[in-house]
Amino acid sequence: MNELSLHILDICQNSISANASLIEIKIQEIIDANTYTIEISDDGHGMNAKTLSQVSDPFFTTRTTRKVGLGISLFKMACELTGGTFSITSKETIGTSIKAIFKHDHVDRAPLGDIEETLTVLLMNEAGIDIRYVHTYNHQTYYFDSREVKQILGDVPITDYNVILWIKNNIKEGLLSIQKEEKNEVSR
Amino acid sequence: MKSLDDLKKIRDAAQRKVTMRDKQDGIRILVGMATCGISAGARPVMNKFVEEITNRDIKNVTVTPVGCIGECSIEPIVEVLEGDNRTTYCRVDEDVAQRILDEHILGGKVVKDNIIGKFRV
Ligand SMILES: Nc1ncnc2c1ncn2[C@@H]1O[C@H](COP(=O)(O)OP(=O)(O)O)[C@@H](O)[C@H]1O
Ligand code: FES
Ligand SMILES: [Mg+2]
Numbered sequence: 001m002n003e004l005s006l007h008i009l010d011i012c013q014n015s016i017s018a019n020a021s022l023i024e025i026k027i028q029e030i031i032d033a034n035t036y037t038i039e040i041s042d043d044g045h046g047m048n049a050k051t052l053s054q055v056s057d058p059f060f061t062t063r064t065t066r067k068v069g070l071g072i073s074l075f076k077m078a079c080e081l082t083g084g085t086f087s088i089t090s091k092e093t094i095g096t097s098i099k100a101i102f103k104h105d106h107v108d109r110a111p112l113g114d115i116e117e118t119l120t121v122l123l124m125n126e127a128g129i130d131i132r133y134v135h136t137y138n139h140q141t142y143y144f145d146s147r148e149v150k151q152i153l154g155d156v157p158i159t160d161y162n163v164i165l166w167i168k169n170n171i172k173e174g175l176l177s178i179q180k181e182e183k184n185e186v187s188r
Numbered sequence: 189m190k191s192l193d194d195l196k197k198i199r200d201a202a203q204r205k206v207t208m209r210d211k212q213d214g215i216r217i218l219v220g221m222a223t224c225g226i227s228a229g230a231r232p233v234m235n236k237f238v239e240e241i242t243n244r245d246i247k248n249v250t251v252t253p254v255g256c257i258g259e260c261s262i263e264p265i266v267e268v269l270e271g272d273n274r275t276t277y278c279r280v281d282e283d284v285a286q287r288i289l290d291e292h293i294l295g296g297k298v299v300k301d302n303i304i305g306k307f308r309v
Pocket of ligand 2: 222223224225255256257259260261263
């Protein structure tokens with residue numbers, strides 16, 4: 001997976017499988033600290049201690065039928081390849097939270113890629129989950145919250161294709177504008 | 189989130205449309221979105237379907253991501269459901285997605301080059 005947003009999509013599929021109703025995705029880029037932090041939390045059924053200890057293990061060599069390994073270990077590997085740190089916490093019936101801190105300037109840190117596609121694919125899932133996405137770039141923050149969108153939509157489904165297109169544009173433009181605002185601030 | 193006024197316009201337009209979107213009658217496209225599907229390119233395939241359907245205003249077709257529906261080595265996998273009919277496509281990329289829409293969904297002819305029987309060993 002050559003985009004961080006593809007990893008995020010895969011990790012969030014786990015949350016949907018765990019019957020989450022809300023997934024929170026927090027990205028924090030702090031250039032001075034050279035960190036690119038991705039935090040994904042859900043309110044799904046969580047994992048017991050045994051499963052938790054197993055998913056943290058890099059056990060992708062045990063599989064021969066699959067060339068791509070398991071989702072969590074792939075994400076962990078991508079993070080650690082940049083000299084970053086990866087952690088996962090989970091509580092049964094409460095939820096799961098994954099935090100990956102990448103080194104921002106590392107050559108092996110994949111670009112974010114099309115996060116708007118990731119978020120809309122998740123929203124089109126029949127599980128009907130909600131997503132809160134908060135992206136901070138130094139001092140600027142953009143957020144997207146499907147609950148606010150649904151409130152405006154009333155009885156129009158969020159999966160309406162024109163709504164999906166609006167969401168994609170909103171995210172794309174929102175992320176561009178925090179980059180631009182940050183540049184303006186620095187040059188001032 | 190900015191430009192929420194635009195969203196309100198989209199909502200109002202959607203409410204004015206009196207399309208009866210009955211899932212039973214329509215065609216459903218399922219895109220396998222598990223780890224290997226994602227790695228093999230399932231997300232841009234799904235995106236291609238969504239954009240084509242929206243831009244060409246194709247009615248009664250829904251696209252839904254689903255979990256694992258196949259075999260890792262022949263992902264991305266796409267299934268087309270019409271009533272009791274199920275067609276499974278594999279190794280789908282954006283070009284094949286375009287063909288599935290034009291030839292199968294709109295034209296009524298299965299895209300033989302990518303049906304699963306050809307790839308399963
Ligand atoms: N958010 C989550 N909530 C509950 N269980 C999870 C979550 N994420 C992962 N798991 C558990 O960890 C396992 C491994 O996840 P993953 O590495 O993505 O591989 P896979 O999804 O193919 O099983 C899952 O099968 C599931 O049991
Ligand atoms: S997880 Fe590999 S084909 Fe489904
Ligand atoms: Mg998984």
